[in-house]
Amino acid sequence: MDDQLLINKFIDSLWLEAGLSKNTQSAYRSDLQKLSLWLLQQNSCLHKARREELLTYLAAKMKKGAKSTSSARTLTTMRRFYRYLLREQLVPEDPTLKIEHPRVQRSLPSSLTESEVDSLLDEPDKDLEIEHRDAVMLEVLYASGLRVSELVGLHLEQLNLQQGVVRVMGKGGKERLVPLGDAALDALKDYLSAVRPLLVVGGGQSVVFPSLRGREMTRQTFWHRIKLYAQRSGIRKNITPHTLRHAFATHLVNHGADLRVVQLLLGHSDLSTTQIYTHVAKARMQRLHSQHHPRG
Incomplete structure (x- = not known):
């Protein structure tokens, strides 16, 4: 076989x-x-x-x-x-049955401070069409917490600019509606009317953020773009494709968002996946306590 x-x-x-x-x-x-x-x-x-x-x-x-x-x-x-x-009766028994799962130490995801996010989002030069596109992608990514694969695969029919939401098909084919917020929505409207038409090659392309070839961008390409802007803005942290997604969740929790709401926005099927961000909130509370309590 x-x-x-x-x-x-x-x-x-x-x-x-x-x-x-x-x-x-x-x-x-x-x-x-x-x-x-x-x-x-x-x-x-x-x-x-x-x-x-x-x-x-x-x-x-x-x-x-x-x-x-x-x-x-x-x-x-x-x-x-x-x-x-x-x-499918292709093997007589499951050889993995008695293999124990290795213990995984769950660490806090790499994230950015709010000021670092501001620096990153302000870095692209909007006078350049490609960098204007990148600026809007960063804005939407931070505003929505989308996975990078969801962002680069975004198509026009998934946007509802009137209601200010984006419809996303996440892991396991699960659909969710994610609000964009005023800043991201305004940036997106401006980009769609003034910049995107200059980037689309040929008619009928529905991808929101086309590559230089007018096609859907790869995750790796966008990752390199993020790293470029991080380097230019002086951010020395290790930037991964999910850094802004983690920043989105971290900053929501830091400002008091309910964990269930964050779970829905991120598209996590299990709350336990989202609960890693409770450590973020706990660390912040401990820091504030030590700074402001008379016996901290």
Whole structure:
């Protein structure tokens, strides 16, 4: 039984049953292809893999410096894959059943202060069409907390400028409405009328933020654009594609937003994913207490 064929069938099932995003599907595919290659070197294959081999593979990854988060994701992939094979009666048993999940130390996401966000958002030169586009993308990202993949994949029909909201299809095909706020809404209206028409190549393109070629921008391209503006504005922090999303959530919590509201805005299916931001609020309260309490 060909490993690649099994992987393809599994990925197809993910799309049909769970509606997982292309990025998630790609991550699953990558994990399984790496495992398949390693098993091949051990004279084995995916549908014949034993628990001991999978444990050895995970240990080898850790020895090479893989973080616990990476190993946990790999194990999640393997579990989902072998449950699919078992359900389809392609393997006699699930070799991942008695493999324990590695303990993942949940750290606070990298974020920016409000003044750093202001500096970043003010950095693009709006006299340049491309930088004007980037400025609006940064404004919308910080105002809405969208995932970068959701931002670059945004199409005109998802915008409701009259109501000031954007309709987003998130992970697992779950739809949510996210308000934009006055600053982002005004910037978006100005961009759509004055700048976007100059960037669109050919008619019928509906992508809101087209690339230089008039197509949908990649996440990696936008990440490089963010890093460029961070460098120009003097921000020395490690900027990731999710930095402004984390800043959005952090600043909401710091200003008293209810965690359930933040969960809805971020599109988290489980509140436990959002609860990491309670540590942000706790740290802020402790800092304020020590600064202002007479016995702090």
